[in-house]
Amino acid sequence: MKKINCAKILELPKILDRRGNLSFIEETNHIPFKIVRSYWIYDVPGGEVRGGHAYKKNQEFIVALSGSFDVIIDDGENRKVFSLNRSYYGLYVPSGMWRQMRNFSTNSLALILASTLYDPADYIFDYEQFKEYRNEKNNGL
Template identity: 80%
Template sequence: MTTIADAKITDLPKILDRRGNLSVIEEWKEIPFKIERTYWIYDVPGGEVRGGHAYKENQEFIVALSGSFDVILDDGKERKTFSLNRSYYGLYVPNGLWRQMENFSTNSLALILASIPYSKDDYIYDYDEFRNK
């Protein structure tokens, strides 16, 4: 059974340079899975919420490349909010947690690295079904 304690913030390597800084994410190093899919969320209107589901198999690593937003994780017993607002750290989200994203700042950009290709069968959209699994 996955719990909130399985999710974690990870500091990413920072290469500081007077011309601009650089950070990197490599599979099996900063994240504990092979990257099979990458997507990003942007232009989120004020007050909108993204997510509102759990994954059966998919794991994710979420980075705020620009701006800020909150990721709310729920294991069915406990909820925790992670505020992401720097491009040099990210949030590892294991499978089996309910995930929601909200409080997007203007011009925020969320990068999500996923462990499996998209599959509609991997999603649980009903919170009661999620709690009863």
Template identity: 65%
Template sequence: MNHTRPHLLSLPKILDKRGNLSFFEHPNQLPFKIARTYWIYDVPGGEARGSHAFKEQQEFIVALSGSFDIVLNDGENEFKFSLNRSYEGLYIPKMYWRSLENFSTNSLALIVSDRSFDADDYVRDFEQFKTLKNG
């Protein structure tokens, strides 16, 4: 499992005529123990969330319902991931600028991270992020 680059992770999918079930756990799917869980919902049309990087925090994001795009930047290149399946999520290592956008109606983004909230871990200025990332 690559812990240095963002990548999609397929989650187990247990099919059942009564309803399907998916899950993630450490260390089988996630490369980190979960310290914090939060979710984003009721995002008005055209709004974006995120627009920051973390100095140390790693995250795993799943679209539990609906769809949205995650745009990542490593300081030089931009990558876009579209999430729309509740059995697939995006692993994001530390020091990637991220923006969540293009939310569909009733979308629900679940985010788990390896750290508790720490305002000092956020990098909220893109130019400062590029300087930190590229030296």
């Protein structure tokens, strides 16, 4: 099972122009999976936390298109906080990681690219069940 160090910030291409800058994302070139689904999170009230779950199969790439927020990644043993605040950086989150998003700034916009279609059966919403799932996978069960 993947460890916390598999989650990482990836830099995206940046084309600088006096009229405004441009960045882009290409599947399997800038991120290590084929993009199957995209969604975005916006209008998050102050103090709210998003996420609080893990995926068994889905991988994600999270970009702060506007504003800033923190993403907390947890592999069941270790936790790491990634602060996203530039639209030319994104966070790769492999499957099997617990994730939460918090500290959203006013007018922040989070773009999430996903490797799978939406599937409620892929989610783990209980942290203790997540740790059990990780232990089973680590022990080959």
